[in-house]
Amino acid sequence: MARVLIVGCGCRGRSLAAALREEGHAVRGTTRAPERLAEIEAVGVEAVVADPDRLGTVMGQLAGVTAVCWLMGSATGPTAADLHGPRLETLLERLVDTPVRGIVYEAAGSVDAGLLATGAAAVSAAAARWRMAAEVVAADPAEHRGWLADMRAAVGRLL
Secondary structure, eight states: OOEEEEESOSHHHHHHHHHHHHTTOEEEEEESOGGGHHHHHTTTSEEEEOOTTSHHHHHTTOTTOSEEEEOOTTOOSTTGGGGGTHHHHHHHHHHTTSSOOEEEEEOOSSSOHHHHHHHHHHHHHHHHHHTOEEEEEOOOTTSHHHHHHHHHHHHHHHO
16 A cells, blocks of 8 residues: 655544554654654554654655645644744645655644644645645544544545
């Protein structure tokens, strides 16, 4: 099948990783915190330390990856806005020169709705500009079952 990189493999990311693994995909999940690696590995996927605020650490994880899931809809901290603006735009631009076929963007969560709309617009613009496969998932992550179904479907459409 395919290898999927989940950037932001917290609770929801781990459930998506487990579901994709059950479908036969190879999954790599990222965390900023080395002490969280075991939580990701516990669902049977490869865990790596990569910080979306330092895109070089994410780019280093793209070997063999077909699709990227950018799960930053509930990202916190002083740079959360950048993850839906400049960091995301730079990632999209850099993906063009990789074997990655597409991106799934989480456009819902606890982050300000305006920032999520900015990120969704950036993903749509990149898809049009570079003919990149892209999916924007606006399912409410608080409704986990629906969110997971929508994320799985979005990944499936990219593959």
